[in-house]
Structure formats: structure tokens, C-alpha cells
Amino acid sequence: MTNVILTLNQSQGRCPELPDDQTKCEVKSNCVPGYVSTHSSGIQTGECVPYNNSIKTCEVFAWCPVEDDYHVPKPAFLREAENFTLLVKNNIWYRKFNFSKRNILPTINSTYLKNCIYDAQTDPFCPIFRLGKIVEAAGQDFQEMAVEGGVMALQINWDCNLDRAASHCVPKYSFRRLDNKDSTHTVSPGYNFRFAKYYRNSDGTESRTLVKAYGIRFDIIVFGKAGKFDVIPTMINIGSGLALFGVATVLCDIVVLYCMKKRYYYREKKYKYVEDYELGVGETYGTDS
Structure with missing residues (x-):
């Protein structure tokens, strides 16, 4: 939570609605009893x-005074929330290879973990992130984003070659903003939510404080791939490649001999036609008498 709008001491009763095109009125007949707009x-x-x-506006029965979030x-x-830190714990498991690992690497000890802050250059495997740096790495301004909130993605990529040592399988972090920031489209920007704190007064009436909270939500997205050499798929791929060469030869013959304009020329070069006399057909063989 980075910003709030507080509506204090609300109680159920009658009060004027916030002014807009549907609630402004001049006379009583402009207001419809029981009407509720969106x-x-x-x-x-x-x-x-x-x-x-x-x-003047139409009177409503509601929690009064009504919230004004204009x-x-x-x-x-x-705004100082940009200095807050976030510890991310992530575990992965590749079922096919029965391989598991977590983002707090075996080389990280408790002393290092208490003092490190993630930096893409100096500490790329530290799992502790400063919120302001996350927003900055995504090309955004934290102070601007803190006013109306937003949604950030912390992405963890596990791209592992399991033929190598397990120590080479390490996480790679990246950051981006998920909600659409468009200066030309300002309807309901950012990220916010409401909640209320209820309490009972000394006279027995119920009151509440309504809080509209703006904040930055962090979604942690984990993805990756892992691979390992296997002789069976390798042999299948080699066999498929060799078979493809045979099919390619047949396809080339079909195209050249039946589809191209110079197919007769290519056919003469590919095939040799043998006449009957070359085979000796019609000749008789005998002995001298």
C-alpha cells in the first residue's frame, strides 16, 4: 500500500450523493425513490x-458521508516504500529428471543473506529485492507509480542443461510492468482496493472508517525449461533425417520431371531410351551348314 483515501466516521443514514450528471438536481421530482445507479x-x-x-444532489440512504475519491x-x-525490501523464496522441480532446486543457492550463507540486495551486475543471485529498484529495472518511476498504484511482474527463469553440474542451474530475474500505462486512457488507472474498519460508539451506534488503498502488486512469474541427453531420441532423430533425404529425392524427381517447363529436357538427361535393334530383337542365330 503506497497511497490512501480515508473517509472517517461513516455511519448509516441519509446524506447528499456526490455530484455528477445523474445525481445533480434542481427539484424533488428529479430524484427517484429507490433508484440505484451502477x-x-x-x-x-x-x-x-x-x-x-x-x-444540489439527490439524497441517498448509505454510509454517510459518502466517499469522495475524485x-x-x-x-x-x-512514498518511502521504495526502500522496502522483499525476500523471494522459490522452489522448482523437474519431474521427468527428478531434479529440484531453490533460488536460495547452496553457496549463500546466512551472513550474506542478511546483507545482500539484488543487483543485476554485482549480486545477480541475491533473493532480496528493493521495491524501488524493481520498478526502476522495469523502466518505471516509483514515485509516480505509487500515487495510483500498478502491477509489477517479477519473473524467474530457470533454463537448465542437466548434463552439466547442478551448480550451473541458476535463476535469472527480470522485471516488467503488467498493467497498461496509457496517458490517453485515464479511466481507472493503476491498482487499488477498498476495505473498512468497523467499530461501535459509546451510544451503541455502529461506525466505520472506509479506506481506499492504492498500491503496487507484485506478481511472481516462474517459468523455464530443462533438458538432458538421451540416446534413444537422438537415434530416432538421425533415422528420421536419413529417411527425409530419401523422400526429398522422390519429391525433387516429381517436380523436375512432371511440373517444370523443361521437364522433357531433364527426362532425356535422366533416362536413356534403348531401341529394339540395340537389344538385338528380331535377329536370328544359327550355325553354318
């Missing part, structure tokens, strides 16, 4: 009441 804060009572000195606080309340 984005309404509550149920209209049918009354037209002052929202401020210049605007203006998001800038800068973000928790």
Missing part, C-alpha cells in the same frame, strides 16, 4: 438536498 453510493430517497452552497493525494502518503 456507481451510486446508496439508495435514493427521492429528496433533493444541498451538497454545498451552489449544488482527488488522489499527491505525492503518495507512503
Whole structure:
């Protein structure tokens, strides 16, 4: 959570709705009792009441006062969250090869783990990440993103050649932003969610504080591949390749002898026609008398 909009001391009752094209009114007849729009804060009572000195809106039965989230606080309340750190623990298992490993490598000891911070150049295998650096590595600005939130992907790639030693199978980290940041499309940007804290007053009435929280969600995406030499698939591939050469010869003959314009020329060069006299057909053999 990097930013919040707080609506304090809400209680169930009647109050003016936030002004928009559907809730502004001049007279009572503009408001429909029992009407609830898609984005309404509550149920209209049918009354037209002052929202401020210049605007009237339809009255609603809801948690009052209603939330006003038109203006998001800038800068973000928790802008120092970029210095927070995240420890990622990841385990993989390649079932076919019965090979398993985790991203905290055997060479990492507790002393190193307490002091390291991931850096692509100096500490590429440290599993502790600074949030600001993750956002920066994805080409984004943390302070800007913290205002309305967003979604980041921390990608772990395991690309392993299991013919080599297990120590060569190591994770590779990369980062990117998942939500679409488009300056021309500003409807519901970023990432946010709501929750409420309820409490009971001394007079027995129930109240709550509504929190609209903006934050950066981190999705950890793990992918990879592993391979190992096997003589059987190798022999199958070699046999398939040799068979393909035979098929290729037949296909070439079909194309050259039956499809090309100069097929008669190629046919004369490929085949030799033998006349009957060359075979000796019709000759008689005998002995002198």
C-alpha cells in the first residue's frame, strides 16, 4: 500500500450523493425513490438536498458521508516504500529428471543473506529485492507509480542443461510492468482496493472508517525449461533425417520431371531410351551348314 483515501466516521443514514450528471438536481421530482445507479453510493430517497452552497444532489440512504475519491493525494502518503525490501523464496522441480532446486543457492550463507540486495551486475543471485529498484529495472518511476498504484511482474527463469553440474542451474530475474500505462486512457488507472474498519460508539451506534488503498502488486512469474541427453531420441532423430533425404529425392524427381517447363529436357538427361535393334530383337542365330 503506497497511497490512501480515508473517509472517517461513516455511519448509516441519509446524506447528499456526490455530484455528477445523474445525481445533480434542481427539484424533488428529479430524484427517484429507490433508484440505484451502477456507481451510486446508496439508495435514493427521492429528496433533493444541498451538497454545498451552489449544488444540489439527490439524497441517498448509505454510509454517510459518502466517499469522495475524485482527488488522489499527491505525492503518495507512503512514498518511502521504495526502500522496502522483499525476500523471494522459490522452489522448482523437474519431474521427468527428478531434479529440484531453490533460488536460495547452496553457496549463500546466512551472513550474506542478511546483507545482500539484488543487483543485476554485482549480486545477480541475491533473493532480496528493493521495491524501488524493481520498478526502476522495469523502466518505471516509483514515485509516480505509487500515487495510483500498478502491477509489477517479477519473473524467474530457470533454463537448465542437466548434463552439466547442478551448480550451473541458476535463476535469472527480470522485471516488467503488467498493467497498461496509457496517458490517453485515464479511466481507472493503476491498482487499488477498498476495505473498512468497523467499530461501535459509546451510544451503541455502529461506525466505520472506509479506506481506499492504492498500491503496487507484485506478481511472481516462474517459468523455464530443462533438458538432458538421451540416446534413444537422438537415434530416432538421425533415422528420421536419413529417411527425409530419401523422400526429398522422390519429391525433387516429381517436380523436375512432371511440373517444370523443361521437364522433357531433364527426362532425356535422366533416362536413356534403348531401341529394339540395340537389344538385338528380331535377329536370328544359327550355325553354318
